Each structure stands twice: as structure tokens, then as C-alpha cells.
Amino acid sequence: xxxxTQTPSHQVTQMGQEVILRCVPISNHLYFYWYRQILGxxxxxxxxxxxxxxxxxxxxxxxxFSVERPDGSNFTLKIRSTKLEDSAxxxxxxxxxxxxxxxxxFGPGTRLLxx
Amino acid sequence: xxxITQTQPGMFVQEKEAVTLDxxxxxxxxxxxxxxxxxxxxxxxxxxxxxxxYDQQNATEGRYSLNFQKARKSANLVISASQLGDSAxxxxxxxxxxxSSYxxxFGSGTRLLxxx
Numbered sequence: 001x002x003x004x005t006q007t008p009s010h011q012v013t014q015m016g017q018e019v020i021l022r023c024v025p026i027s028n029h030l031y032f033y034w035y036r037q038i039l040g041x042x043x044x045x046x047x048x049x050x051x052x053x054x055x056x057x058x059x060x061x062x063x064x065f066s067v068e069r070p071d072g073s074n075f076t077l078k079i080r081s082t083k084l085e086d087s088a089x090x091x092x093x094x095x096x097x098x099x100x101x102x103x104x105x106f107g108p109g110t111r112l113l114x115x
Numbered sequence: 116x117x118x119i120t121q122t123q124p125g126m127f128v129q130e131k132e133a134v135t136l137d138x139x140x141x142x143x144x145x146x147x148x149x150x151x152x153x154x155x156x157x158x159x160x161x162x163x164x165x166x167x168x169y170d171q172q173n174a175t176e177g178r179y180s181l182n183f184q185k186a187r188k189s190a191n192l193v194i195s196a197s198q199l200g201d202s203a204x205x206x207x208x209x210x211x212x213x214x215s216s217y218x219x220x221f222g223s224g225t226r227l228l229x230x231x
Contacts, residue, residue, distance in 0.1 A: 031216045043160070043206060045218040055216055089158055095216070103150065104219060106160035 002026045004107035006092050012113045013082055021077045021110045023092030032075045033093040033104060034067065036060070043091065049075065050097075082114045118142065119209050119222035126227050128197045135182070136192040136225045138207030147211050149190040150219065151181065154204040163205075166190055197229045 034046040048055040093104040128134035151163040174181040182191040208219040
């Protein structure tokens, strides 16, 4: 069964450093998303991406964040200068196009720790 | 106001019994979708079940069913014949609007513990 994959599974970085989180969405999906979950809290939407551009972004997704689809398979989230409060689990998700009940399928997540 | 409310931070259930996890939602959009995800201790988010706002029947997927009461704006998850492996966090989520590309809004989750 096709699935969303994410690398790395864990990342530890120093405050102020740049990190790139990578995702490979399900191959026939056209919509891509990033969500994050701070430890013990609810899952929060960051950004959605379609047709090589951002469809929607949340208030969390400020200028420190960027997304890219560098090739036909990868979808990346870059945090330019990490802050302590960026420590969270980051989930990539993807879905098919269309109306109705197209489910967003989540990857296993990348656990980011900023020291 | 909260869009998705899960009022049970934690629940216990005896193995082989059924359990209901509550979820209420708030939207003025006539077209929306409701989802349940399971998050085991390993951290991944596993899709369980989906209910569309125009679906006439309650969704079912194996041991999972969704008790959808539109007028009360509730979408409770029922797990029948609980198994030890059902112990996890469960999140209710909503997509407002008909387009599948729209973001999901999550509730705060319910931690379910299945007792042997």
C-alpha cells in the first residue's frame, strides 16, 4: 500500500541553524501539506501546496518557513533559523485532488528538537 | 470558539468492550468532512474513518464506526470489541468546504487505554 515517507525521523539542531525536513508524498497525490504537533498538544496546520505554489498557510508559517517541491517526488519544509519553540513533531501529508472525501494521509513524522 | 472539541482527555475501556470517543464541531459551512485519526505512542498519524456532511449513512470501517448526528454537530467514534493495540491518542479533525485540498482542523485528542 502506498504511503507517505519522511526523513529524517529525528533531528537535533542548535538554535539559529537551518533545517530541511523531507517528505515523499504518495505518487498520484497532488496536494501536499505540512502540520506540526508540539509535544502533548494538538496537531496544527502549517501550509498546503498545490501546483508548485502555496495554497494556504497559517499564522505559524512565517518568513522563517518555506516549502519546495524540488523534483517530481520530494516535498520539503525549510526552517531558516530555528528557535527553541520550533521543537515539535512535523508531519507531511498528501491527498488526491477533487471534491468530497479525499483523505489526507500522513507520514510518520520528523521529530525536531532545537537546543 | 473551538472548531473541534474533544471533551474527554482520557478514557479507559476493558478489552473486548465497546467505547465511544466524543467529538463536537462548529462550522457554518454546509459542506465539510469529519475525520478520525489514531496516534499510537510511536507518533504516526493513522487515518481511521471519514464522514462527509452530506453522507446519509454513518461511516463504518471494520471495528470503527462514526456516530454522526448532524443537528447536534457531533461525530463520535465508536470502537467495538476493543483490543490492547487500540491504546493510543485519538484525534477528531474537520475539513471545512467541499474541496479536498482544504486544511484539517484538529481537536485536542482523547487518550484511550485498553485494560486487559
